[in-house]
Amino acid sequence: MSTLRLEDLKQYSDVLRTRQGEPLTVRFVESRDTEELQHYFRSLSTRSRYNRFFGAISELPKGLLNDFLEIGERERFTVVATKMVDGFETIVAEMRYALHAETATVEFGLSVDDRWQGQGIATALLKNLECRAAALGAEHLFGDTLRSNETMILLARKSGFAFVNHPDDWKLVRFDKEITIAPKDIPCASWRLAALSRQADRPSASA
Numbered sequence: 001m002s003t004l005r006l007e008d009l010k011q012y013s014d015v016l017r018t019r020q021g022e023p024l025t026v027r028f029v030e031s032r033d034t035e036e037l038q039h040y041f042r043s044l045s046t047r048s049r050y051n052r053f054f055g056a057i058s059e060l061p062k063g064l065l066n067d068f069l070e071i072g073e074r075e076r077f078t079v080v081a082t083k084m085v086d087g088f089e090t091i092v093a094e095m096r097y098a099l100h101a102e103t104a105t106v107e108f109g110l111s112v113d114d115r116w117q118g119q120g121i122a123t124a125l126l127k128n129l130e131c132r133a134a135a136l137g138a139e140h141l142f143g144d145t146l147r148s149n150e151t152m153i154l155l156a157r158k159s160g161f162a163f164v165n166h167p168d169d170w171k172l173v174r175f176d177k178e179i180t181i182a183p184k185d186i187p188c189a190s191w192r193l194a195a196l197s198r199q200a201d202r203p204s205a206s207a
């Protein structure tokens, strides 16, 4: 069970950098993002949406949209990466992850706005996700992608993931990375603190 303080989600915001050094804010999605999130998905290319959801959709169906907006529900989380564009906070990427506590794994999927692809945003998000997964006590991070999605496969390979066959779908490939970071060594300040407070909250073995 995670011990995130869900009533104060803002404390879990991080600032990442694109390859060109431009700042991006990564934060949990909020209900005020509903319209902007749908706009983000509608604006993705058909191919990017297909690769993200393994099927043809034009926007998030209502049920899925609600799931995306419910942070922490069944240990599932959505983050958005935003940038100021012409004075407006604009979503340029999203990532959804779920803690499977019984297997100590975190599963994820992500997308980057087509106009912002190739600038290191997904690479930075995956590094940030490793901090989040470690803070949740996960020992492995994994995702699935279509076998035809060469970009995601290259990204996963460059980010140190290993590949295995998907257990039930031959069209997919699974990539997996072991998380071996100790809480005190987590290289994202807010997640290091979250991990240390999670550790402190846990009853000691001798209690």
Ligand SMILES: CC(C)(COP(=O)(O)OP(=O)(O)OC[C@H]1O[C@@H](n2cnc3c(N)ncnc32)[C@H](O)[C@@H]1OP(=O)(O)O)[C@@H](O)C(=O)NCCC(=O)NCCS
Pocket: 047, 048, 049, 051, 052, 108, 109, 110, 111, 112, 113, 116, 117, 118, 119, 120, 121, 122, 123, 124, 143, 144, 145, 146, 149, 150, 151, 152, 154, 155, 158
């Ligand atoms: C896959 C995806 C998330 C990568 O995002 P990104 O921000 O462009 O990735 P990065 O800029 O961090 O690139 C990382 C690596 O991916 C590969 N890559 C990125 N864009 C690529 C392209 N157009 N063609 C081939 N390889 C590419 C490269 O190996 C790159 O590393 P390099 O620049 O050092 O060579 C993005 O293409 C996307 O959103 N695709 C649609 C949704 C999707 O496929 N999601 C994955 C399934 S859940």
